[in-house]
Amino acid sequence: MAEATGYDLLLKGGRVICPSTGVDGVRDVAIKNGKVAAIEEAIIPSSAAEVINVAGKLVLPGLIDTHGHIYQYVTGRFGLDPDMVGVRSGVTTVVDQGGPSCMTLPGFRKFIAERSETNVLCFLSAYLVGGLEGHFYPNLYSPDGVDIEATTRSANANKDIVRGIKGHAEIGGFARWGIRVMEMAAEIARRVDLPLYVHFGQLWGLPESGANGEDADTILQRVIPLLKEGDVLAHPFTRHPGGFVNREGEVHHVIQAALDRGLKVDVGHGSHFSYRLARAALAAGVIPHTLGADMHGYNTQVPEIPVPAGTPEEHEDDENHPFKGQARFSLTQAMSSMMTLGLPLEQVVPMVTSNPAKMLGMSDTLGALAVGRSADVSVLDDVRGRFILRDNEDHRVVAERLLQPAFCLRAGKRFDADSPILPQAIAA
Template sequence: MKHCVLFFLGMTLGIPLFGQEFDLLIQNAYLIDARNARQDTLDLGMANGKIAQVAPSIDPSRAKKVIDASGLILCPGLIDTHTHVFVGSKARTFADGFSSVSPDDFSFRSGVTTVVDAGTSGWRNFETFKKNVIDASQTRVLAFLNIAGSGMSGNPSQENLEDMDAEMAVKMIQKYPDHLVGIKIGHYTGEEWLPFDRALLAAETAKKPLLVECHLPQYTLAEQLEKMRPGDILTHSFEEIDERMPIVDEKGRLRPFVQTAYERGIIFDVGHGGAGFWFSQAIPALRQGLVPHTFGTDLHRFSMNAGMKNILNVMSKFIAMGMETEEVIKRASWQAAQAIQRPDLGHLSEGAVADLALLKLHEGEFGFVDAAGNRIAGKYKLEAELTMKGGKVVYDLNGLTAKTYNENMLWIDEK
């Protein structure tokens, strides 16, 4: 009888009972977890920042807090594989500059728990980036290290061949293996192959992927892809600015060397940005089987309010072009984790860190815009309802985890 009374009081007042094993239980969500091949309505319990159990039905009395997520998608915290977040006070530059953005301002509200900085820093200034941004952010910030010593610091420093030191880059990766996921080459306008070759050498030595940001106008895309290894990443895959870059020709046919690279294991990242994504490339490529492996946004000051907006808008864009929702989530979570060699992320396995997102797939009439100002219509759009990192709520759009306000509560008369 005593236990029954305690149970009734606990359920009424919201008091944890008998040391419940879950800190939070999410029920009735449509769970998408590519690593474990799960696409079904399932419950998920969390404890001590980890995923404790995933099952068709979990008793709510085992949890301190319960969320009914009916009608929502539960997925791993998304991974944005292309961002520029080395924000600082320097004007007109990305490295330690005003052209980058603070990760926490944009990550969680988009279901993102991990961002990967795309070579904004180099071996000379990565430690400044780590101290000022990475260590100060709630978002997990990983990074590709630019082969240019000072990263994206503008010309002439970012094109200084003497500062493109493969040995120093490798030493920095070895010093910070938990933060640095690879080497980046890009934003070089000279004719020498030296920057590319040194970046490739550094990546090979460190046993990490090479990120090729194809702002390399003196090299053809065919030449770049030929040099790249399986597992290396091409970003801005659907760009149509320079005639050397497009992956489909003027008749909309996928170029044979692109198909060969795709089949050889080169990873194609979206890298939308302000100018890196065109429907004239993406739509015919998608129809011919070239599906992007990852959904890097190229988030920075100039792209966030243009056609790109955020990772969920980019993912929704591909749903509008014909991809299944499960497929875009797979590429923004588990496939992204594999691309950056972080198998500890991007999945909802029991024992994994509790990085997750609850997404709402809205149905209606929506418009999506590319870098050229072209618009397509779509019936579905993803929106983040809740984001958790390490088991902690970091974004809650509609207060799913908040207490219900009781307007009948007693007030003290100050008189």
């Protein structure tokens, strides 16, 4: 046992990267009473009750996944166990994107946020029904399903866990209802003074471009003027119509102007990610600010929740729904994809630490390794070799560097990266 003045845990010899504090080098990190007690070039091992040798590993501020679907059961087959996505995948904070609504937020707080080992936050759905399986029941997402006053009240009363609003700008909704639902979502976000996170790319299937005179390639230029500084454009590398890259393979001209006036970009990997379109967007200067995994029950290859009684049988195997053909992935593998596309590690780490903390308005508590802060730490293996990564168009690339979670500390408590949804390395 260490003396009363000693540390509970010492992470020894890892490469510490903390964009917020500017640290990048081999350091020892000491933990005491669930907080970071010291970060130094060398700390005597005998000063700690437990020492973990992390030489050769990356020691990062606790990873923040900006795009999760963790309202388990309530959101049908979308919702995953929050700790499977979070601490058991090496991630200490997960933001549920649009699972809870003003109607269902109390249950999210009670049964998800309060019971999880992972630090759980959310972007509140602009829709009363929240993140149900909308590709089955799109009529739930019409303007009649939005209550600006009720959602505003709910968000304002729960800002400890509600850190933004979620809206959808996609061709299925536009062809049915036009831009009205996006106008309502933007109004909610303005009233509560929180960022609006906007899904781009087809989501609810038919109707497609051309229905009711709508063109997927015009959605971005119509939605962006509704948005304010700090709002988030999601899925820049989507393979679906209505994303950053139009049908001619060109990045929309409105994107750069949007970035110049303070809008942000979140990768939202999920079932949307395309290496082909990512290369086009990156070449045009679209560098993501944040990186969310967007894992859910349709794209993690774990046993699905049974289809509820009364659900039309064809929904089970609907070949038209947008989540078919996905590759298996994780937040750390999404980081690896960014590096394979040419972004250096030093540019990718802020996307999952300091940048999302700023997006959430929580830079004072999240996204940094600093003495006195809660000991949220992610330890990753930085594996060198040749590995095959596959996107959702079944395009394959060879990565020479693969980041894999080893374990994390959440408020000083250790969790091994043993989640069954983590992808396995495939040698090239």
